[in-house]
Amino acid sequence: MPMSKSILITRPDHDLITKYFCAWSNELVDFAKSKMIKVYDLKGKKSNKKKFLSYINIRCPSLIFLNGHGNADIFAGYGDEPMVGVETILKDAIVYARSCEVGKNLGLILVQNGAHSFIGYNRKFFCGYTPEKITKPLEDEIAGLFLKPSNLIISTLLKSNSVQEAHNRSRKSMYKNFRKMVSSTSTFEERYSARWLWSNLHSQVIFGDPLKTI
Template sequence: MAMNKPMLITRPHYDVVTNYLCSWSESIITLASEKGRDVYDLKGDKAERVRFQSYCKAKMPALLFLNGHGNADVITGHNDEPLVDGSDHFGNSVVYARSCECAKRLGVKLVENGLRTFIGYTRKFIFGYLTTKITRPREDMLAALFLESSNLIVSTLLKGHTAQEADARGKEAMYRNFRKMIASTASYEERYAARWTWGNIKSQVILGSPNGRV
């Protein structure tokens, strides 16, 4: 199988939130491999800055899928170590960051530094989860309503679509879930958590070129 246009994914897992993000990223790695991509998976304590920079320099990933905590200025890796900041250069890549407030300033700086496209959130990325599923995040169908639809952004990119299409499909999926969650057939938990889905839809933005593809 021809290997091309590598994907680099960061997915620390050291608390409940990062465990969920890490677990729900698994299917993306499988898809990327099926699509013949080289996948560089900085999972758990491998999500640290030196390693991350080394992979970026050596492998020049076309797609960076960043999961983790963060704020308007940094995205962090293992144990909150800053992984990406405004001084980084990712060239012609496309970045999707499932991290809080990353599009507020960080995404803008990265695009100014030459990054082709950045998809992220202007506010905190929020998701709900069930207390009964904390140790088995993949079985949490409430969290799925938030995390599967955001995964769709990356899977759309991996299928060769533009960043604009990926952004739109992610939002459409979130909106479909939102409607499902406010329907009378939804569980009480789903109905309550619907407002958080709405917040994510409104804060997801695309910066740089909408035509970026990987």
């Protein structure tokens, strides 16, 4: 059985996008700790298959937050090392993958293998960014339009809301940001990036029990 109120976060930081994911996950680590939820933080090189499986098998986290690159059949950790595949057992956990295409096939298989629920994307997950801000990702307002709605999935779950509620709040936030990005007051960068956020909005999927909470 999963440990009550615990979260495992993978956040490699070996390239531009994973550095953004890693930095924007800091607030979720802090928020979980403020809620007295145990955090297993696999940051940087710690985000490898050996350490990940050790935590899964011994600590049995109730919530798993995967940050990194992926495809329909594999989720990768630091240095793009395959970490989660169709053979992986994430029993009794809620899983959110901030990654490309994991929701196309792997997410459903993880549920079939015993995970309670899965949220992810069945196409590419896009994250717009500002080139001048790449050394300070938390100051990148364009990136925030993409990453704040995805962070909302985890923060909503950490508040003991359901998987469906987390999914709904995230999509509502994406839609609100999209409307802002195509409005008459938007910047060129916002208008240019809007198509990618629209794609994220329509590629976010749920598998498993939508009413599950941690």
